[in-house]
Amino acid sequence: MLIAGNWKMNTTLPNAQSLAQSIATGYLERQDTLAPIDMLVCPPDVNLQAVGGELAETPVALGGQHMHHEDAGAFTGEVSAPMLKAVGCTHVIVGHSERRQLFGLSDADVNAQVKQAQAHDLIPVICVGETKPERDAGNAKDVVRTQLHAALNGASVAADDVIIAYEPVWAIGTGDSATPEQAQEMHAFVRSELAALHSPEDASGVHVLYGGSMKPHNAEALLGQPDVNGGLIGGASLTASDFLTIAEIGAAEVAS
Numbered sequence: 001m002l003i004a005g006n007w008k009m010n011t012t013l014p015n016a017q018s019l020a021q022s023i024a025t026g027y028l029e030r031q032d033t034l035a036p037i038d039m040l041v042c043p044p045d046v047n048l049q050a051v052g053g054e055l056a057e058t059p060v061a062l063g064g065q066h067m068h069h070e071d072a073g074a075f076t077g078e079v080s081a082p083m084l085k086a087v088g089c090t091h092v093i094v095g096h097s098e099r100r101q102l103f104g105l106s107d108a109d110v111n112a113q114v115k116q117a118q119a120h121d122l123i124p125v126i127c128v129g130e131t132k133p134e135r136d137a138g139n140a141k142d143v144v145r146t147q148l149h150a151a152l153n154g155a156s157v158a159a160d161d162v163i164i165a166y167e168p169v170w171a172i173g174t175g176d177s178a179t180p181e182q183a184q185e186m187h188a189f190v191r192s193e194l195a196a197l198h199s200p201e202d203a204s205g206v207h208v209l210y211g212g213s214m215k216p217h218n219a220e221a222l223l224g225q226p227d228v229n230g231g232l233i234g235g236a237s238l239t240a241s242d243f244l245t246i247a248e249i250g251a252a253e254v255a256s
């Protein structure tokens with residue numbers, strides 16, 4: 001079980017520090033409860049180092065939200081895997097639908113970034129998911145299959161090397177999450193595709209996270225599905241108490 005927060009383009013430095021402090025304090029208060037699960041936060045790049053400092057006494061991991069596939073060079077505005085590593089990141093989100101839709105990220109770019117992350121010992125959290133018209137047309141699984149195969153072409157699918165996040169685009173930031181049944185159906189499909197691509201043993205160990213309007217009120221039903229191994233949380237990860245409540249729900253699920 002992995003509970004991850006994607007802060008997106010939110011938090012100035014002081015806000016990020018105070019949010020991270022609240023998460024650290026809250027984590028330490030619930031340490032025994034939360035010990036069985038993994039946690040990750042992905043703040044804006046400029047706040048990574050400060051957030052890492054605030055979380056230093058906790059096992060909460062640090063991740064980037066995006067990165068370039070080259071180590072360095074003339075790529076104005078981009079950050080690289082070595083830069084993320086140097087500020088303490090262990091993970092990086094790759095292929096978020098906002099990067100795909102708003103910044104033109106292609107499946108080929110996602111693949112290059114996945115391989116670059118793995119080459120630098122960063123675990124890519126690969127986001128896949130269909131739009132509403134794609135779902136309505138009955139194409140959700142085809143879209144997810146295409147994204148998944150493209151992202152993982154030539155990459156490692158060992159459980160320690162990759163995380164998949166199923167994030168239906170229509171559920172992101174809308175308050176309209178997938179139903180637990182919809183999530184389970186797609187997560188099982190993702191796992192079967194991973195098994196076909198590589199091996200059933202690898203596929204059974206890969207974390208497949210759900211993202212898209214996961215909140216304290218719906219987390220239990222979503223995290224209770226057998227193929228849902230955690231959440232990638234946007235809006236609710238910006239409130240420490242909500243983020244920690246979802247983590248507690250995840251921990252309870254592990255214990256049950």
Ligand SMILES: O=C(CO)COP(=O)(O)O
Nearest residue numbers: 006172173212213234235
């Ligand atoms: O995009 C997401 C996480 O990457 C989900 O965002 P919301 O939880 O705000 O819907």
